[in-house]
Amino acid sequence: xxxxxxxxxxxxxxxxxxxxxxxxxxxxxxxxxxxxxxxxxxxxxxxxxxxxxxxxxxxxxxxxxxxxxxxxxxxxxxxxxxxxxxxxxxxxxxxxxxxxxxxxxxxxxxxxxxxxxxxxxxxxxxxxxxxxxxxxxxxxxxxxxxxxxxxxxxxxxxxxxxxxxxxxxxxxxxxxxxxxxxxxxxxxxxxxxxxxxxxxxxxxxxxxxxxxx
Amino acid sequence: xxxxxxxxxxxxxxxxxxxxxxxxxxxxxxxxxxxxxxxxxxxxxxxxxxxxxxxxxxxxxxxxxxxxxxxxxxxxxxxxxxxxxxxxxxxxxxxxxxxxxxxxxxxxxxxxxxxxxxxxxxxxxxxxxxxxxxxxxxxxxxxxxxxxxxxxxxxxxxxxxxxxxxxxxxxxxxxxxxxxxxxxxxxxxxxxxxxxxxxxxxxxxxxxxxxxxxxxxxxxxxxxxxxxxxxxxxxxxxxxxxxxxxxxxxxxxxxxxxxxxxxxxxxxxxxxxxxxxxxxxxxxxxxxxxxxxxxxxxxxxxxxxxxxxxxxxxxxxxxxxxxxxxxxxxxxxxxxxxxxxxxxxxxxxxxxxxxxxxxxxxxxxxxxxxxxxxxxxxxxxxxxxxxxxxxxxxxxxxxxxxxxxxxxxxxxxxxxxxxxxxxxxxxxxxxxxxxxxxxxxxxxxxxxxxxxxxxxxxxxxxxxxxxxxxxxx
Ligand code: SF4
Numbered sequence: 128x129x130x131x132x133x134x135x136x137x138x139x140x141x142x143x144x145x146x147x148x149x150x151x152x153x154x155x156x157x158x159x160x161x162x163x164x165x166x167x168x169x170x171x172x173x174x175x176x177x178x179x180x181x182x183x184x185x186x187x188x189x190x191x192x193x194x195x196x197x198x199x200x201x202x203x204x205x206x207x208x209x210x211x212x213x214x215x216x217x218x219x220x221x222x223x224x225x226x227x228x229x230x231x232x233x234x235x236x237x238x239x240x241x242x243x244x245x246x247x248x249x250x251x252x253x254x255x256x257x258x259x260x261x262x263x264x265x266x267x268x269x270x271x272x273x274x275x276x277x278x279x280x281x282x283x284x285x286x287x288x289x290x291x292x293x294x295x296x297x298x299x300x301x302x303x304x305x306x307x308x309x310x311x312x313x314x315x316x317x318x319x320x321x322x323x324x325x326x327x328x329x330x331x332x333x334x335x336x337x338x339x340x
Numbered sequence: 341x342x343x344x345x346x347x348x349x350x351x352x353x354x355x356x357x358x359x360x361x362x363x364x365x366x367x368x369x370x371x372x373x374x375x376x377x378x379x380x381x382x383x384x385x386x387x388x389x390x391x392x393x394x395x396x397x398x399x400x401x402x403x404x405x406x407x408x409x410x411x412x413x414x415x416x417x418x419x420x421x422x423x424x425x426x427x428x429x430x431x432x433x434x435x436x437x438x439x440x441x442x443x444x445x446x447x448x449x450x451x452x453x454x455x456x457x458x459x460x461x462x463x464x465x466x467x468x469x470x471x472x473x474x475x476x477x478x479x480x481x482x483x484x485x486x487x488x489x490x491x492x493x494x495x496x497x498x499x500x501x502x503x504x505x506x507x508x509x510x511x512x513x514x515x516x517x518x519x520x521x522x523x524x525x526x527x528x529x530x531x532x533x534x535x536x537x538x539x540x541x542x543x544x545x546x547x548x549x550x551x552x553x554x555x556x557x558x559x560x561x562x563x564x565x566x567x568x569x570x571x572x573x574x575x576x577x578x579x580x581x582x583x584x585x586x587x588x589x590x591x592x593x594x595x596x597x598x599x600x601x602x603x604x605x606x607x608x609x610x611x612x613x614x615x616x617x618x619x620x621x622x623x624x625x626x627x628x629x630x631x632x633x634x635x636x637x638x639x640x641x642x643x644x645x646x647x648x649x650x651x652x653x654x655x656x657x658x659x660x661x662x663x664x665x666x667x668x669x670x671x672x673x674x675x676x677x678x679x680x681x682x683x684x685x686x687x688x689x690x691x692x693x694x695x696x697x698x699x700x701x702x703x704x705x706x707x708x709x710x711x712x713x714x715x716x717x718x719x720x721x722x723x724x725x726x727x728x729x730x731x732x733x734x735x736x737x738x739x740x741x742x743x744x745x746x747x748x749x750x751x752x753x754x755x756x757x758x759x760x761x762x763x764x765x766x767x768x769x770x771x772x773x774x775x776x777x778x779x780x781x782x783x784x785x786x787x788x789x790x791x792x793x794x795x796x797x798x799x800x801x802x803x804x805x806x807x808x809x810x811x812x813x
Pocket of ligand 1: 403404448449450469471687688689747748751752769770
């Protein structure tokens with residue numbers, strides 16, 4: 128195939144210690160305030176994740192799990208409902224990923240946010256509110272405790288127990304089969320795409336580039 | 341499962357194939373890009389040595405970071421200048437049309453697409469911006485995407501997407517005095533919740549929607565996303581076609597209008613279409629809605645009392661408590677009389693001509709309250725020009741408003757237009773999240789443009805219907 132193939136790893140599991148971020152409806156403006164989005168790459172975003180909740184006006188540390196020493200190596204974020212609501216900015220999951228997060232467990236996620244996570248190979252698995260709160264409490268008590276997410280089997284194992292969680296079907300397939308990076312996959316259908324474009328009444332022939340390109 | 345809806349039909353017309361993930365690969369008819377979410381995607385393209393597949397179906401503008409006061413280049417702020425230059429370079433390299441500020445066509449991406457006739461019924465439209473749902477007002481299937489998806493669309497002209505359910509929201513009856521499209525959507529979000537639309541696309545129908553002009557329909561579709569729905573749409577009708585005929589595209593290609601009209605007609609939802617859910621709303625019952633909290637779902641009628649958190653469903657209580665603390669409001673009060681420091685008339689929800697006209701009608705012959713800083717930021721350069729020609733600019737300026745250049749401005753405070761400290765802002769925009777307008781202690785009250793105008797005059801949230809009475813008596 129063409130030279131633009133990238134190796135897309137399969138993400139059938141994720142593991143690490145947890146960090147609890149409590150609260151429903153945490154929006155992307157909180158995850159990454161817009162003023163930090165004046166960048167043309169995502170590289171340095173990690174340090175600005177949850178900035179306004181972590182620092183006061185004098186840039187002094189506020190009380191926040193991400194400021195706590197014991198959570199510095201955490202890679203599994205445990206959140207409540209409607210996490211990541213608001214804008215479509217991929218800067219939000221990018222900031223979390225660059226801070227060190229590999230997976231999120233929560234009661235529910237905003238759709239665009241979950242889609243953006245998937246595009247980065249970050250699972251967003253869900254469970255009911257009681258299960259989530261128990262897990263958050265456990266993480267609080269066991270900041271070094273290992274959490275294992277089995278994406279394929281839809282389970283989370285921690286503290287000697289295994290619980291059932293839900294992974295959106297398309298997300299599960301995409302992660303497990305290593306097709307979450309859809310660019311190469313879809314590019315291989317370029318011929319059919321052209322055909323589709325030609326069939327659409329509003330697309331002019333002059334708007335469809337030559338296939339040789 | 342829905343069947344025979346516009347959503348189903350447009351989806352089927354654009355479906356290339358089913359991917360191994362179970363998602364569908366959809367052809368994208370129009371890809372709009374702006375400076376904030378696209379540079380990283382172009383970067384990814386370069387990393388992989390890929391080119392833009394359908395530059396002719398792509399269109400760019402600059403809106404989020406563009407200064408609304410002094411627009412001379414280089415921009416005063418380095419970061420803004422860097423983003424602008426990056427966009428200029430990307431579109432030049434790829435051969436993408438760019439409505440830049442020197443063109444007279446620049447503006448908020450969701451204002452300029454419809455203005456230029458790029459937005460059409462039956463198109464799939466995407467943009468790295470959640471309010472892309474706005475374009476659904478024309479019967480397009482339009483949704484916001486993330487940067488990795490922008491890369492997908494740039495590289496392939498397609499998007500991997502899962503089909504959603506369709507909820508019909510039928511708004512019947514007539515909107516009363518002072519009540520606008522904005523109030524309809526705030527009411528919908530309040531009733532169904534900010535998560536109520538997750539997994540759904542909203543079809544807005546009913547006599548109150550049909551009676552709206554395109555601008556009102558856009559205001560409603562715009563905020564579908566605040567209700568959790570990825571997209572919202574209105575079936576195209578004569579109102580839609582009248583708008584389209586006036587746009588650049590159909591002025592330049594008049595034959596296309598007749599050519600495409602049968603397609604537009606064919607994608608309208610069938611009379612016997614099946615929906616996954618139907619919700620009805622009585623337009624006659626509505627009054628101006630304002631938000632008391634920090635999510636767009638925390639709205640109430642202007643004469644209603646702010647709810648006590650304990651009376652709300654359990655999962656809403658905690659958020660409500662934090663919101664009331666932040667906003668400094670008490671249950672049992674109304675929002676009428678809430679002191680305001682700043683008013684912002686702008687954004688892709690409410691910065692088109694009729695919005696400015698209605699607000700100007702309230703403002704005319706009155707003065708902005710001494711303690712209020714009042715901004716008007718037109719949605720596009722064309723709106724700006726039309727409003728200046730019509731004398732609206734003078735009306736606003738004589739009343740003490742600042743008249744600015746087009747852009748997103750204080751909707752999200754990425755340029756110099758920001759709230760300071762704990763200022764309270766009456767805003768015609770779409771989000772009242774903590775920190776949204778540039779200050780993390782800032783307080784945002786969402787409302788319709790007339791209500792924003794009334795707040796500017798009164799220095800507090802006020803029922804615009806009372807203001808009218810007071811003056812006319
Ligand atoms: S006006 Fe506001 S909501 Fe609309 S595109 Fe700009 S920032 Fe987004």
